[in-house]
Amino acid sequence: MQTTDATGWETAVLDGGPADGVRMRVVDRPRVIQVTYPCEVEAATAGLHAEAVYVYRRDHRVTSQPLRYGYDVASP
Template identity: 65%
Template sequence: MTHDGVAEWETAVLEGGPADGALIRLANRPGVVQVTHPCAVEDSTSGMRVEALYVYRRDLRVKEAPLRYGFDPASP
C-alpha cells in the first residue's frame, strides 16, 4: 500500500516451515518472501558462506495486517 507515493510498512506473520510464527515488517506487499539460514561450512579457510533458502508466499485472501505468508515446501 502507498500513501502519497510513499510505501507504508505493514506487519506479516510467516506460517509453517522453519520460520513459523515469525513477525516481519515489509512494504508493497511482495508476493514472495525469502528466508535464509546460515549453514556450517567444514572448510573454514574457503571463505565460502552457505545458506539454506526458504520461500514463503503471500496468502492473497488476507487483505489487512497482519498479512500472512505460507511456507512453500516445493520451493528451491
Template identity: 65%
Template sequence: MDNDNAAHWETAVLDGGPADGLRTRVSARPRVIQVTHPCPVDDRTDGIRVEALYLYLRDLGVTTEPLRYGFDAASP
C-alpha cells in the same frame, strides 16, 4: 522525511516451515519473502558462506494486517 515519500510498512506473519510464527514488516506487499539460515561449512576458511533458502508466498486472501505468508515446501 517527507511522509508522502515514506514507505508504508505492514505487519506480516510467516506460517509453517522453519520461520513459523515469525513476524516482520513488509512494504508494497511482496508476493514472496525469502528467508535464509546459515549452514556450517567444514574445512573451508576462505570466506565461503552457505545458507539454506526458504520461500514464503503471500496469502492473497488476507487483505488486512497482519498479512500472511505461507511456507512453500516446494522451494529449493
C-alpha cells in the same frame, strides 16, 4: 479499513516452515519472502559460506494486517 501506517509499512507473519510465527514489517505487499539460515561448512575455506533458503508466498486471501505468508515446501 486502513491496512498501512503513515510510512507504508504493514505487519506480516510467516506460517509454517522453519520461520513459523516470525512477525515482520513489509512494504508494497511482496509476493514472496525469502528467509535464509547459515549452514556450517566443514572445510574452512576463506570467504566460503553456505545458506539454506526457505521461501514464503503471500496468501492473497488475507487483505488486512497481519498479512500472511505461507511456507512453500516445493521451493526453491
